[in-house]
Amino acid sequence: MAPKWQSALLPQSKKPKSAPSPKLEDKSASPGLPKGEKEQQEANEHIDEVQNEIDRLNEQASEEILKVEQKYNKLRQPFFQKRSELISKIPDFWVTTFVTHPQVSALLGEEDEEALHYLTRVEVIEFEDIKSGYRINFYFDENPYFENKVLSKEFHLNESGDPSSKSTEIKWKSGKDLTKRSSQAQNKASRKRQHEEPESFFTCFTDHSDAGADELGEVIKDDIWPNPLQYYLVPDMDDEEGEAEDDDDDDEEE
Amino acid sequence: MAPKWQSALLPQSKKPKSAPSPKLEDKSASPGLPKGEKEQQEANEHIDEVQNEIDRLNEQASEEILKVEQKYNKLRQPFFQKRSELISKIPDFWVTTFVTHPQVSALLGEEDEEALHYLTRVEVIEFEDIKSGYRINFYFDENPYFENKVLSKEFHLNESGDPSSKSTEIKWKSGKDLTKRSSQAQNKASRKRQHEEPESFFTCFTDHSDAGADELGEVIKDDIWPNPLQYYLVPDMDDEEGEAEDDDDDDEEE
Numbered sequence: 086m087a088p089k090w091q092s093a094l095l096p097q098s099k100k101p102k103s104a105p106s107p108k109l110e111d112k113s114a115s116p117g118l119p120k121g122e123k124e125q126q127e128a129n130e131h132i133d134e135v136q137n138e139i140d141r142l143n144e145q146a147s148e149e150i151l152k153v154e155q156k157y158n159k160l161r162q163p164f165f166q167k168r169s170e171l172i173s174k175i176p177d178f179w180v181t182t183f184v185t186h187p188q189v190s191a192l193l194g195e196e197d198e199e200a201l202h203y204l205t206r207v208e209v210i211e212f213e214d215i216k217s218g219y220r221i222n223f224y225f226d227e228n229p230y231f232e233n234k235v236l237s238k239e240f241h242l243n244e245s246g247d248p249s250s251k252s253t254e255i256k257w258k259s260g261k262d263l264t265k266r267s268s269q270a271q272n273k274a275s276r277k278r279q280h281e282e283p284e285s286f287f288t289c290f291t292d293h294s295d296a297g298a299d300e301l302g303e304v305i306k307d308d309i310w311p312n313p314l315q316y317y318l319v320p321d322m323d324d325e326e327g328e329a330e331d332d333d334d335d336d337e338e339e
Numbered sequence: 340m341a342p343k344w345q346s347a348l349l350p351q352s353k354k355p356k357s358a359p360s361p362k363l364e365d366k367s368a369s370p371g372l373p374k375g376e377k378e379q380q381e382a383n384e385h386i387d388e389v390q391n392e393i394d395r396l397n398e399q400a401s402e403e404i405l406k407v408e409q410k411y412n413k414l415r416q417p418f419f420q421k422r423s424e425l426i427s428k429i430p431d432f433w434v435t436t437f438v439t440h441p442q443v444s445a446l447l448g449e450e451d452e453e454a455l456h457y458l459t460r461v462e463v464i465e466f467e468d469i470k471s472g473y474r475i476n477f478y479f480d481e482n483p484y485f486e487n488k489v490l491s492k493e494f495h496l497n498e499s500g501d502p503s504s505k506s507t508e509i510k511w512k513s514g515k516d517l518t519k520r521s522s523q524a525q526n527k528a529s530r531k532r533q534h535e536e537p538e539s540f541f542t543c544f545t546d547h548s549d550a551g552a553d554e555l556g557e558v559i560k561d562d563i564w565p566n567p568l569q570y571y572l573v574p575d576m577d578d579e580e581g582e583a584e585d586d587d588d589d590d591e592e593e
Contacts, residue, residue: 101372124428127428128426131421132422134566135418143410143415146408150404153404154404155405157396160395161393168390171389172382175382176379209541
């Protein structure tokens with residue numbers, strides 16, 4: 086294939102937004118030959134300007150959408166608070182929800198579930214500007230495993246889009262560190278993935294080596310938090326009409 | 340593990356939005372026992388109402404965001420038009436762009452590239468309501484391969500989220516059907532995937548068997564169309580400082 090397209094591969098590096106127009110060589114073998122090199126040059130000069138306008142509109146659109154999200158985050162707050170209060174009156178709500186969710190349950194060892202019975206409240210809080218990240222708080226009753234009343238994990242995304250995370254240090258009670266229980270039995274789902282998966286739900290509070298691959302936070306924020314009832318209230322698996330998961334379809338008509 | 344959480348797996352199927360509150364059995368072994376079954380019942384009854392409010396707010400948010408997207412689609416139109424006019428003056432713009440894009444180039448046979456030299460204009464048009472799909476128009480000069488001046492492909496998403504697609508029937512000239520050239524040489528990238536990939540870029544206009552897996556449309560709409568210059572103007576691959584791809588970062592400061 087004749088290297089026609091290599092004419093655009095110029096040695097100087099070009100960043101589209103601020104680059105001068107490339108100088109195209111005149112390839113007379115090219116079909117659909119433009120009226121002249123002059124017209125081509127003009128096209129090259131103007132195309133950057135037009136693209137800049139499009140980029141500018143895209144930025145404005147992103148900012149407006151962000152404002153809508155921030156507005157609704159505020160409007161939802163009192164309802165999330167109220168929901169959390171009601172949930173705290175229902176025993177085992179969160180452990181039930183987690184065990185029912187296919188992805189989260191794969192991360193749970195058996196003793197994790199014991200510990201999670203003491204989990205009474207979960208909060209997902211996006212940072213004010215939304216795009217830089219969010220925080221998840223897990224509130225626990227007094228329990229045999231650790232001293233902390235609250236375990237938190239924060240997920241950060243910097244300007245360049247690099248993810249990072251940080252979390253509460255768990256004050257394990259003696260002999261109860263679930264992240265060090267190499268013999269902690271895994272439930273069926275996670276046995277299959279045992280060579281990959283952390284051994285405990287609580288490992289996510291210690292292992293920050295790959296914040297980008299940490300799916301637990303995203304699953305809780307995007308899948309469970311909007312409507313945890315869809316997992317808590319899942320019907321009996323043996324019921325033919327039942328569905329294991331209701332999609333969290335926010336656009337469903339009520 | 341005592342099946343504490345099975346108390347929520349009731350035989351009746353529950354859709355969270357309109358279901359009556361589940362009746363929880365009193366499990367006295369449960370830690371953090373609520374003040375009484377009555378309080379629990381009330382919590383169950385109210386939690387649906389609160390969740391309904393959250394769902395309503397989510398729907399409103401989605402509608403407002405949709406309006407922003409529709410507004411900016413209109414605002415961007417004249418600039419997309421102008422950009423298309425300028426691009427049509429630059430020979431081989433689109434074939435260069437496609438060949439430079441890693442995913443699209445993997446779909447191109449060598450003769451596809453010949454045909455794509457005649458591609459002068461591309462348009463991506465989202466449907467008015469945005470969520471139901473979009474259309475891509477490919478405008479060609481007169482060429483030895485097919486009669487059509489325009490090839491179009493539409494991607495549809497119905498209410499239930501099922502994808503489907505339809506496209507122009509290509510009127511191939513005699514002996515020039517590129518989708519039937521089983522011996523059409525593939526470029527290096529696609530040789531590796533030859534057992535999977537269609538043999539021609541133009542196959543996407545005939546094969547609608549798996550609209551959900553058709554990545555070409557998504558790549559053009561989401562990756563190339565916002566700013567094709569980032570691929571057209573890619574620097575020389577041998578340049579150490581050059582990048583093969585500039586991310587289309589719409590939020591970049593200009």
